[in-house]
Amino acid sequence: xxVASHGSRSDGxxxxxxxxxxxxxxxxxxxxxxxxxxxxxAARAAWPEWAAHSISxxxxxxxxxxxxxxxxxxxxxxxxxxxxGKPYWEARTEVGAVIGKVExxxxxxLERTPMRKxxxxxxxxxxxxxxxxxVLAVLGPxxxxxxxxxxxIVPALIAGNAxxxxxxxxxxxxxxxxxxCFRAAGVPEGVIRVLIGGPEEGxxxxxxxxxxxxLFTGSARAGMSLHRQFAxxxxxxxxLELGGNNPLVVWQAADIDSAALIAVQxxxxxxxxxxxxxxxxxxEDGAEGPLLEAITKxxxxxxxxxxxxxxxxxxGPVIDLAAAxxxxxxxxxxxxxxxxxxxxLDRPYEERPYLTPALIDVTDVADRPDEEMFGxxxxxxxxxxxxxxxxxxxxxxFGLAAxxxxxxxxxYDKFWAxxxxxxxxxxxxxxxxxxxxxxxxxxxxxxxRPSAFYAADYCAYPVTSSESEIARAxxxxxxxxxxxxxDQ
Numbered sequence: 001x002x003v004a005s006h007g008s009r010s011d012g013x014x015x016x017x018x019x020x021x022x023x024x025x026x027x028x029x030x031x032x033x034x035x036x037x038x039x040x041x042a043a044r045a046a047w048p049e050w051a052a053h054s055i056s057x058x059x060x061x062x063x064x065x066x067x068x069x070x071x072x073x074x075x076x077x078x079x080x081x082x083x084x085g086k087p088y089w090e091a092r093t094e095v096g097a098v099i100g101k102v103e104x105x106x107x108x109x110l111e112r113t114p115m116r117k118x119x120x121x122x123x124x125x126x127x128x129x130x131x132x133x134x135v136l137a138v139l140g141p142x143x144x145x146x147x148x149x150x151x152x153i154v155p156a157l158i159a160g161n162a163x164x165x166x167x168x169x170x171x172x173x174x175x176x177x178x179x180x181c182f183r184a185a186g187v188p189e190g191v192i193r194v195l196i197g198g199p200e201e202g203x204x205x206x207x208x209x210x211x212x213x214x215l216f217t218g219s220a221r222a223g224m225s226l227h228r229q230f231a232x233x234x235x236x237x238x239x240l241e242l243g244g245n246n247p248l249v250v251w252q253a254a255d256i257d258s259a260a261l262i263a264v265q266x267x268x269x270x271x272x273x274x275x276x277x278x279x280x281x282x283x284e285d286g287a288e289g290p291l292l293e294a295i296t297k298x299x300x301x302x303x304x305x306x307x308x309x310x311x312x313x314x315x316g317p318v319i320d321l322a323a324a325x326x327x328x329x330x331x332x333x334x335x336x337x338x339x340x341x342x343x344x345l346d347r348p349y350e351e352r353p354y355l356t357p358a359l360i361d362v363t364d365v366a367d368r369p370d371e372e373m374f375g376x377x378x379x380x381x382x383x384x385x386x387x388x389x390x391x392x393x394x395x396x397x398f399g400l401a402a403x404x405x406x407x408x409x410x411x412y413d414k415f416w417a418x419x420x421x422x423x424x425x426x427x428x429x430x431x432x433x434x435x436x437x438x439x440x441x442x443x444x445x446x447x448x449r450p451s452a453f454y455a456a457d458y459c460a461y462p463v464t465s466s467e468s469e470i471a472r473a474x475x476x477x478x479x480x481x482x483x484x485x486x487d488q
Contacts, residue, residue, distance in 0.1 A: 015091070017196050019173050022085035022353050023306040029173035031196045035133065036204035039164045039193040043135045046190025046212050047162035050403065051132050058158050059106045062412060065154075065185035067103040069095065081265045081307035083171050085316035085353070086270055088307050094348060096433065097147040098178075104435050105154045108116040112456040113159070124468035127214045130460035132160035133237055136214035137205050140215045142319050143273040145171035146178050151435070151451055152215040153182070153192070154241075159459035161212075166205050169198040170319050206230075213237030215458070217275075218452075220372065220398070220444040227447065239449035239458045242371040244400030244441060246430045247393035248278035249415070250291055251386060253406030258427075260294035261403050263378070266429040268302065271315045273377035273459075276423065276431040277444075279373055282389050285363075285382035289323060290381070292359075299357050300345050317353040318375050324353035327375040331358065334379070337365045345377060370396050390418050401430040401439030422450065429444045 015033040020026060049060070069076060073095050080091035113130040120126050136156045140149030146440030148166060148431035167175020179194040195201055206214055206229060213236050216226055223240040230238045248266050250378050266278035283291060306311035318324050324347065331345045345358035357376040361369050368379070382387050386407075392414075393402055394424040404415045412426045422441035423433050433439045433452065449458045 003203040009286075018171055018391045019171070021082050022080075022319055025352065028196070031172055031176060032199065033197045034195040036164075036201055036208055037197055037210075039195045040135060040137075040205070040210040042190045043164050043193050045161040046188055047135055049385060050157075050162060050188065050191045051160040053160070054159070054242045055109070055160075059116075060329060061153055061186050062102045062106065062158060065187065066099045067180050067335050068181045069099050072097075072181065076146070076181075079177055080174055081316075083173050084142065084319065085307060087313050087316055090111060090270065090311050092145045092309070094144055098150045100317065101147070101150055101154050101435060104396075105158055107456065108453045109155065109158050109460075112454065113462070114462050115265075120466065121465065122468070122472055123470075124466060127465040127467055129463050129465070130159070130284060131463055132156075132460055134161060135398075136161045136163055136209060136237070137208070137211045137214040138163055138165045139169045139202055139205070139214065139216045139218065139440040140165065140167035140171075140175060142170040143270060143275075145174040148241075149175070150178060151455060152217070153178075154254035155455040155459045156215070157182075157187065157191070159456065161351065161459060162193075164193045164195055164205060164211065166195040166197065171206075172196050176420045184253070185470075202367075211236065211240070213293070213458070215239045217241040219374075220241055224444075227408045235239045237458055239451065239455075240447040240458070241440060241469060242400075242445050242450075243275045243374070243397045243398065243450050244277075244421075244445050245279045245370055245372055246276060246401040246403075246421075247280045247282055247396075247419075248403050248405065248430055249389045249393055250405045251283045251284060251389060251411065252287075253291070255367050256290050256294050259291055259405045260298055262403075262427070262429050263291075263295050264298045264302070266403065266431055268299075269429075270375045271318050271355065272357075273318060273374055274431045278378060278401075278403070278434060280379050280381055280384060281359075282381050282390070282392050285384055287384075287461075288380075288382060295359065296343060299359060302357050304348070304354055305378045315376060318355055319353065323375065326354055327355060327373060327377065330369070330373050331360070331377060333369070334360055334362060334365065337367065337459055339365050339379075342380065372398070378455075390415060393419050397444045398441065401425070401433070401446035403428060403430045422446070 017425040018027040075110040077095045081088045116128045117125050138152045182192045188197035223242040250259050303313040304315045310487045340361040343360040346356040348354050359378050360379045363382045400418045401421045401423040435452045436449040438454035441444045
């Protein structure tokens with residue numbers, strides 16, 4: 001993805017953002033770089049009318065959006081595949097998640113933010129209703145450029161907010177397509193705005209005084225920067241959905257083949273570019289042989305190819321050359337520190353960002369970096385007992401996802417009770433969290449604003465009202481008798 005020009009130009013031409021396919025390098029999209037102030041102003045002007053509509057009107061509009069996406073499903077999936085490099089089959093599941101998000105969000109809003117009235121003394125009532133914040137900025141990631149921002153946008157629109165959406169500069173075509181679908185469904189242009197640009201436009205959007213909140217999905221580093229930026233603005237909503245250094249513990253697994261399949265899916269789906277991907281495989285020292293044999297056999301069978309290859313690949317490239325270079329440098333750093341490769345992180349084509357799935361033993365690395373390696377790298381850690389496995393699972397500043405494969409119900413209860421994470425699974429992969437439940441993490445993985453089913457919570461705020469049709473008042477104590485005259 002290349003910014004052809006950035007900043008003011010004397011020739012009067014507009015700056016452009018160009019998007020290319022990771023798999024081929026071919027240009028697939030170009031658009032004008034936008035202005036955050038202009039987009040926020042447009043959203044502010046349009047917001048009151050949208051907020052004045054009934055909740056049923058806004059939900060029906062979102063249902064039309066789902067139908068619009070459904071009608072363009074193949075075109076949408078193709079674009080996601082080409083711009084991200086993910087296999088076409090996986091892009092289709094992402095489009096399905098975009099469609100499914102509407103009904104999930106409608107149900108969530110009605111369940112999480114319903115209007116309530118209860119009887120109080122003297123015929124009065126106590127009412128609880130919810131109001132939209134106003135204009136919400138949404139900063140989207142590149143790994144799920146439709147599904148993840150959509151998980152903020154749909155709940156925000158249902159709640160009555162206007163949205164200014166800045167797609168990742170690495171996936172602007174998908175972001176623009178998503179906004180086109182909202183507008184085709186009848187969402188007014190002012191209510192859903194798209195801001196095209198790079199990091200500078202994102203910073204400008206976050207700093208606009210006209211936004212009432214910001215909903216972000218991305219790296220922990222960027223999330224921390226936003227948290228500092230919003231420290232002086234406690235009146236603005238900030239929801240951070242960040243990354244993870246997620247542990248997968250395999251312990252006394254009865255079915256080694258299933259355990260290996262879960263490990264491979266957890267680590268390498270989406271070329272490891274999922275915030276919930278397993279980064280650390282924790283096993284019992286001395287008992288890991290059969291599991292590693294099964295995992296390496298699967299790794300050797302994984303097809304890495306372009307999104308529309310036949311047969312379909314399990315993995316495509318990572319998002320761009322810079323990402324591939326960074327992962328390779330992280331890999332080299334681990335080896336310098338004493339890690340032992342089991343399956344190497346290879347680069348089949350130097351000119352394109354393809355990487356092979358890698359497995360590396362970091363047990364003897366004393367100062368392992370606690371960071372998110374956002375790609376197809378799984379780090380093996382051998383420990384002596386189950387307590388040590390739990391300690392190692394918690395040996396991170398992050399706290400997004402964790403999974404135990406194997407063990408007994410009592411061991412899972414202990415794992416669940418002691419592991420620090422927002423998603424804790426048993427005999428399931430670390431990734432693939434359901435949208436019908438809350439999604440979020442602790443530590444560096446978020447700021448306690450879980451998304452998915454709980455997104456309704458940060459898209460509207462509660463208002464408590466004490467109400468009576470007739471004004472009644474009394475001051476029972478502290479007043480002199482009205483018949484007593486007081487000398488002035």
